[in-house]
Each structure stands twice: as structure tokens, then as C-alpha cells.
Amino acid sequence: MDIRHLRYFVTVAEHGSITRAAEALGMEQPPLSQQIRQMERDLGVVLFERQTRGVRLTDIGQALLPRARTILDMQAQFLSTAQELARGEAGHIRMGLAGAVPLLPVIPLTIRRFREMAPNVTLSLEESNTPALCAALHEHAIDLAIIRPPAPDPARLSVFHLLDEPTVIALPRGHRLTTRPVISLDMVADEPLIIFARELGPGFHDAILSAYQSAGVTPVIGQQAPQIAGTVPLVAAGLGVSVVPRSLSQIHTGGVTFHGISAPAPRATLAVAIRAGQNMPLVTRLVHVLRSACKAWEKRLAAESFFETE
Amino acid sequence: MDIRHLRYFVTVAEHGSITRAAEALGMEQPPLSQQIRQMERDLGVVLFERQTRGVRLTDIGQALLPRARTILDMQAQFLSTAQELARGEAGHIRMGLAGAVPLLPVIPLTIRRFREMAPNVTLSLEESNTPALCAALHEHAIDLAIIRPPAPDPARLSVFHLLDEPTVIALPRGHRLTTRPVISLDMVADEPLIIFARELGPGFHDAILSAYQSAGVTPVIGQQAPQIAGTVPLVAAGLGVSVVPRSLSQIHTGGVTFHGISAPAPRATLAVAIRAGQNMPLVTRLVHVLRSACKAWEKRLAAESFFETE
DNA sequence: CATGAGGCATACGTACTACATATGGCAATT
DNA sequence: AATTGCCATATGTAGTACGTATGCCTCATG
DSSP states (O other), rough: OOHHHHHHHHHHHHOHHHHHHHTTTTSSHHHHHHHHHHHHHHHOOOOOOOOOOEEEEHHHHHHHHHHHHHHHHHHOOOOOHHHHHHTTSSSOOOOOOOETTTSSTTTHHHHHHHHOOEEEEEEEEEEOOOHHHHHHHHHSSSSSEEEOOOOOOOOGEEEEEEEEEEEEEEEEEEEETTOOOOGGGGGGGTEEEEOOOGGGHHHHHHHHHHHHHHHTOOOOEEEEOOOOOOOOHHHTTOOOOOOEGGEEEEEEOOTTTEEEEEEEEEEEEEEEEEEOOOEEEEEEEEHHHHHHHHHHHHHHHHHHHHHHHH | OOOHHHHHHHHHHHOHHHHHHHHHHSOOHHHHHHHHHHHHHHHHOOOOEEOSSSEEOOHHHHOOOOOHHHHHHHHHHHHHHHHHHHHHHHHEEEEEEOTTGGGSSHHHHHHHHHHHHHHHEEEEEEEEOOOHHHHHHHHOOOOOOEEEEEOOGGGGEEEEEEEEEEEEEEEEETOOOTTEEEEOOOGGGSSSEEEOOGGGGGGHHHHHHHHHHTTTTTOEEEEEEESSSHHHHHTTTTTTTEEEEEEGGOOTTTTTTEEEESSSSSSSEEEEEEEEEEOOHHHHHHHHHHHHHHHHHHHHHHHHHHHHHH
16 A cells, blocks of 8 residues: 555545546546555455445544545655755754854854744754864764864865954953053063963964964963853953953953954954755755855944944 | 655665665665655655765755654554454444433443453444434444334344343332332323333333233323433422333432332333444444343343242 | 775666556436 | 446556666775
């Protein structure tokens, strides 16, 4: 028995007549009679009671009819779901976020907008560090990650630039420089630099140290934080200063003030990474949405700083 | 797409290899490759990512796999349910009961035993009068009825005798005869006879009147009750006497006493009726169970009355 | 580097089967 | 009695699912 037989069964039951069901199905009466009989033989069950005027469901047929309808409905759902998946209108995305990424408003706002665009899509979010996210991508544990480039193994990944975020210096309350809105790195070169472990985000880590070097100073490395955002409380505790993405200034934890960095300032880069072979339309769509949203965000940011510096 | 494709899809997904899935399915590799490809063409979706070592589900395939399994499970359920229905192990029976039948313990006990024998069977019960039950049978509104014969239209029904129940006389409290355990009909011939409307059960109605005639008297017809069991409250209200199945003496409503009837006594006959064409195994089984249970009940009753009269 | 093995895709022939056409049988209606 | 409506049966045909043979690619091995 296959789905065609179920369709025939339901149609005949609905029309109460093999002849009329046949024309509804776009076929002739004899083959439909045959198929019904064959289905009855296969099941070992009499579905219809043949009468002089059409056919009539037996009690067994009556009991089986709703089940047949259910299977047909599920098959139709299967087909439409396949279409939706193909068009990227449904499915599930497991998404990974590098440290402190959710604090940058453009990211959660874009994710939210994407969920509104594709309501049949379910998303699961996970926050981790860049190397772990890339490993998770390779292991198919996640489908998409927002990382701080470069990826450790860019060969089998596709990485697309999202944005360059300015960085700020975090100073403890009462620091001698808290009155100045903008600070240069050489002014804090002798204060311990609280920075996250390099393996949590090699790219951003190196960008910070390079900026120090460009400023002609060498930082004193203080305590290492287990996460990128984890440096802020250490600064608040007075263990030193830190350089963090500007979005971290959202954290209004007491005891810390944030100050702009005059050139040469490091920048915190974000990128979206997917597996190179990834062709799931849903993921492609999300990547596209993220890229265009971040492009607009960078443009707005440039305009703002233009007015600021003028 | 039909069920075979779903089975192929699931099997290949489970084995991660077309070749191994093919041998699990008892077929060769090339046709299975073809069928998978055709399914992908039909759906417009790539289900598997072909690798050098077997195949691997795409994300879309991953999302569709559980749905395919569900459809296969439902199809298996459909087949097994059909078998159960054919063997009378599952299904639904709509049962009609004539007036006061549930009061005869053998009936509810037998129904209960049947439900224990066939736990996948659901039963719906309905109490009505004999002519209405026969009409309901004809209209396929119920599948089986316990009636008080004869059926009004026995031609298209199969009616099987169940039992002959003795009848008793119901007397109002304080009646002059309440001290006598057994009464003959001629002793109450001048009291108004409370009886149910003849159309509610012509057979039983006529049996009562015939018994009066055999006793050489003519009853004075009193108020008509809308149900067979409805006569008892009227007797309690002092409107007359009534002849009812002995099982009604279960009703311990105050104000009424029940007394045996000496010959010639009417008997309340019960029978089970099904549509003549009815071949639903479940119904046949229930009819069989009812008949054998009532046969045993009659035998026990005969033994009891034997000891009583001895 | 060459060779072999494992696995999927392609090509082609075959057998099955679902369908159409033609016709028969049966009951109800006129 | 004739007719009509509807299901069943008989037979031919086309489409298709499957088997066999083979090719191509990648990875492992001498």
C-alpha cells in the first residue's frame, strides 16, 4: 500500500461513488475499482460495501478513514515543509556568538528582525570564544557564528566581514585620567593592562597589542580575564586598565569609566563565519541580513564620528 | 513521492551509505541512488551531501528526517489498526439499550467483561426504546442494540434471543396485598394498570396484556408512562399497579413493593439486534459474548427457581 | 607514484503494474 | 419490458522501478 491508495480511498469515501471519485481524480472508473480492491486485499479488510447506487463505507472503513486523512495531511505537510526549507522560510539555526557580541545592539536587533521576517524559523544562541566557535562549526554543532577574526582554520570556512567597532579604555573610578574623554595608549602604558587570554580571540588580542606598539609603548600585561567582557570587573577592582569594544560601555557597572582612544587605536572586528560547503538557504539568508545590517551600522557610525570630529 | 521513497530516505539516512541501505532494503545500489535522486528532484531539495565515504544528511535532510519517520510510523499504525479491526480487537461500537436493560446486572457486567477482553475497543452506550433503536440501526446511527422483541422491521435486521426475564408486580406501599410474596394477575385486575406506551416496546406491552387475558381478566389501563422504568414512580404515587421486569426491583425507591406473579405470568424478553449485513468482527464478537453470557444467566436462573419451587 | 578498493553515478534492458478502453452483470427506475 | 446507473472483469499499453554492467572519483596502500 502506498500514498496513492490512501488518496483513492479517501476520495471514494468522500464521493460515495467510485465513478465520481474517478472523475474527481482525473482517471477512469475501472482502474480505480481495481486499486480499491487491491488495497482491500493488501489490508485484508473490506473498506466499502458495494451497493447498486454507489458504494458505502463499512464500519472498518469508517474507522480507518480519519487515519488515512491524517497520513495524507502529513504527507502534504512534508512536501510544503520541504519547500519552505528550500526557500529558507523554515528550519532551525544554531548560532554561535563570540564574547561580548550580544552587547553590540545591532546584532540582537538584526537577529530579532530576522525572526520576524521568518516566523517559522527557530534559533538557538550560544556564546563562546572564537576558536571554540570555529571548531563547533566544523563539527556541525552550530550552523553559523559571529566571530572575532581571523578564524584559526579559515580553509574550510567562509568568513564575511561584518563591522569594525571602535574600542575604548576602561579606567577604574578615581584614576588620574578620568576627567579626559579621550586618552592615548602611551598615557596608560605603565598601568597593568587587563586583557583576555589570547586563545579566546587571537585577532582582537593582537590588534590591541599592535596598537600599543604603534603608539611606541609596550604594555604591562596584568591579570588575564577568562572572557572578553570579563576584564571590566577586574578594572573596577583596581587591578589595572583595559581596552574593550565600545559596546561594552553599555555595562554600567559602578567603578569604571570609559574613554575614547586617540590614534593609533585598535578596532574590534566582527565577522560571520559558516562552513564552506554550507548551502542551507536559511543560513545564507541570515548571513545576508547580518551583512547588510552591519554595513548600514558602519555607515551610520562613520557619519556620527564625522560630526564628532568636525 | 510515495511511501517507498520515504522508507528509502530514512534507511539511507540511518546507514549513512546508499550501498549499505540498499542491502538492508534487499535491493541493489543503483536503483536506490536513482530513487533518492528522483525524490530530491520531486521535492526540489537536496537531502544528502555525497561524500567519498558514503553520504551525509544535509541540514534540510536533517530537518525532514523526523517527519519522514513519523509518516512511516503512521502508515505502520494504519496497517496494524486495519488488522486489529479485521480481527475485532479494536474499533468503536455504538450500542443501544432498550428501556431498563442496564438494570439487569448480567448486561453491564458482560459489557464490562468485553471491554476488558478488548481494551482497544471504545464503546458508546445509548438508552432508548425498541422501535427507535431499530431505526437507529437502519440509519447506521448505532451498530448493535439490545431490544425487547419483536423488532418492528425484522427483515433487514438479525435478531438473536438473549434471555427471558421473569416479571414482578409493583404495588404501592400500604396496598392490601403487600404481605403476599406472590400474586396472580386476576387479584389486581380491578386496579389501574400503569404501563408504558405501547410504541416504546410493543412486544413486552403485548406480553403483559396477553398474560392478563390468559388469566381471564381484562386490565383497567391507567396512566401511560413515557418509559418502561417510568411506571414505578407512578405506582409509588398511588396511581395504580404495574408489571415490570424483575430487574426493576433493584430500584429501592420508597413507596413500592415488588411481588412475584403466579402463572400465567408475562416474561420480559431481551434480544440483541444488528443490521443484517453487519459483518464487523467486533460487533460479531460482542453479540457472541452477550449471547453466551445470557445463556449462562438463564441456566442459573432456572436452577434458582428450581430450588425455589422445590 | 602507481595501483587497488570502496562507493556513487550513469547506461541500458526487463518485468511489473497502473491505467485506458471495451464489455458484462446487476439492480432500481420508467 | 426496456432503460439507466454503477460496479466488476478482460485485455492491451505505457510508464517506471529494478537489476546488471560499467564508469568515475577519492582515499588508502605497496
